[in-house]
Amino acid sequence: MEDLIKEYALGYAMLRDAIEGLTEEELRYKPAPDKWSIHQILIHVTDSEISSTSRLKKVLAEDEPLLISFDQDAWANNLGYDLMDREQYLLLFKLLRSSMQTILDNLTSEQSERVGVYVDQKRFTFKQLTEFRVEHVRDHLDQIERVKKAYQENQLTY
Known part of the structure; x- marks a missing residue:
């Protein structure tokens, strides 16, 4: 553990490192109409963190x-991710992760085995x-790298 x-x-430092030096054009580039931009990925990662932080606390409490x-x-399509303030969301991600640190630093082995149950009964x-x-962060870091690569390849075709 x-x-x-x-x-x-x-997690926050890894996300920051992944976008270091990118232009706004690179951050907003979508490799396909149905794919997310790096900007949208970052908003999603934070929205997911909001939800998951609550779940983690519920399981312990x-x-x-x-x-x-x-x-x-639905969140990405209906909440205007393109309009969201990326820096605000990154800060929120950082705060959510750091808010869990004291809990994690003092976690007992018994607490790590506490269970939460999803509506489909998966435990x-x-x-x-x-x-x-x-x-989740690892997967989206990989996705960010794929978008960066697609952007670079797209630039070579022009």
């Missing part, structure tokens, strides 16, 4: 709480949910 907590704490996901495409431990958070 220790390595997991360390990587969780690095309540006995086998009901956990609810959100429809990421996940706190540790598994934290692993999902780390993996």
Whole structure:
């Protein structure tokens, strides 16, 4: 769990590093009409973090709480992600992650095995949910790299 907590704490820095030096054009580039720009990815990652931070806390505070996901495409399509302030969202991500640090630093092995239950009856431990958070950032870092590459390839064709 220790390595997991360390990587969780690095999420913000990893996102920042991934976008370092990018122009607004690069940040807003969509590799296809149905694909997200890096800007949209960053907004999504933060929206997901808002939801997941609540779920993590519920699992630690309540006995086998009901956990609810959100429809990421509906949020991206209907909340005006292109209009959102990226810097504000990145700061919010940073604050959400740092707000969990004291809890994570004092987590007991018993707490890491506490369970939350999704509406489809799938059960996940706190540790598994934290692993999902780390993996979520990793997956979107990979996606950011793919968008950066697509942008560069698109520039070569012009």
